Amino acid sequence: MADDARPPRRDRAGFPPTRKSLGQHFLIDRRILGRIADALHLTGSETVLEIGPGRGALTDILADRAGRLVAVEYDRALAAILRERYARRSNVLIAEADVLEVSLSELAAGPYVLVGNVPYYITTPILFHALVPPRADRAVYLVQKEVADRLCAEPGTKEYGALTVNVGAVARAETLFKVPAGAFNPPPQVDSAVVRITPLATPLVTPDEERPFRLLVQGAFGMRRKQLRRVLRSLYSVDADAAEAALSATGIDPAARPETLSATQFVGVLRWFRQK
Numbered sequence: 001m002a003d004d005a006r007p008p009r010r011d012r013a014g015f016p017p018t019r020k021s022l023g024q025h026f027l028i029d030r031r032i033l034g035r036i037a038d039a040l041h042l043t044g045s046e047t048v049l050e051i052g053p054g055r056g057a058l059t060d061i062l063a064d065r066a067g068r069l070v071a072v073e074y075d076r077a078l079a080a081i082l083r084e085r086y087a088r089r090s091n092v093l094i095a096e097a098d099v100l101e102v103s104l105s106e107l108a109a110g111p112y113v114l115v116g117n118v119p120y121y122i123t124t125p126i127l128f129h130a131l132v133p134p135r136a137d138r139a140v141y142l143v144q145k146e147v148a149d150r151l152c153a154e155p156g157t158k159e160y161g162a163l164t165v166n167v168g169a170v171a172r173a174e175t176l177f178k179v180p181a182g183a184f185n186p187p188p189q190v191d192s193a194v195v196r197i198t199p200l201a202t203p204l205v206t207p208d209e210e211r212p213f214r215l216l217v218q219g220a221f222g223m224r225r226k227q228l229r230r231v232l233r234s235l236y237s238v239d240a241d242a243a244e245a246a247l248s249a250t251g252i253d254p255a256a257r258p259e260t261l262s263a264t265q266f267v268g269v270l271r272w273f274r275q276k
């Protein structure tokens with residue numbers, strides 16, 4: 001039999017070998033799994049979208065608490081196992097896909113809440129992907145503690161960056177609790193934390209401004225140690241006078257650095273240039 005025709009190896013529970021390249025660290029602490037589901041505040045009627053269900057530890061809990069559950073798993077063997085496990089549950093859909101390649105709102109097909117013990121090799125891309133409107137009503141993620149710290153960082157700290165500002169412009173991020181490496185099998189090399197992201201009733205940017213805002217913020221943090229007068233000249237291809245005029249009109253010190261600007265101040269700069 002050719003190698004690729006052989007059925008994949010399985011452990012005693014019937015699972016295929018762990019694929020570390022897919023960030024497979026399975027949560028085995030039942031108390032923490034319950035607390036993650038609790039953090040979603042489900043009423044029983046919501047559509048829940050789960051990213052990376054893996055072996056289904058969190059999925060099992062969500063399937064009982066959600067009105068409808070859609071789980072997106074990239075690993076074909078795990079998706080097949082889950083599809084079989086939930087075959088008789090008409091409210092559970094297992095989608096085999098790369099979460100970054102699908103539209104979350106189209107998959108949910110209506111209002112939804114988002115949850116995931118996300119694969120750490122693509123945490124930041126997933127967080128940005130989930131910012132594309134229409135967004136989830138709320139999202140609960142298990143992430144590296146370092147990412148949780150970046151999400152909740154204050155201006156002027158080393159954790160404060162493009163992720164903080166882009167999320168902060170449209171939502172409130174809060175760290176709910178820490179999760180030690182020993183809660184996973186196999187354990188990751190970092191500590192983790194559960195964060196909840198709740199959209200602002202009134203986002204700081206309009207849907208139309210979101211893309212240029214992201215470009216401004218990412219461009220600025222690419223030069224986080226440079227003075228803003230230099231940063232704006234470079235990002236907007238303007239001369240020194242125009243950069244200084246933008247900063248004085250928005251009440252920002254031209255010698256300040258991007259890492260000290262609040263999301264509101266970035267919005268001010270964006271709007272000034274868009275009006276020009």
Ligand code: SAM
Pocket residue numbers: 022023024025026027028051052053054055056057058072073074075078097098099100116117118119120122
């Ligand atoms: N939710 C499970 C748990 O808590 O035990 C598994 C979490 S594990 C950290 C991340 C899961 O995401 C794995 O099952 C992995 O196969 C899956 N995954 C990795 N890359 C993915 C991608 N691009 N799209 C969807 N799922 C992905």
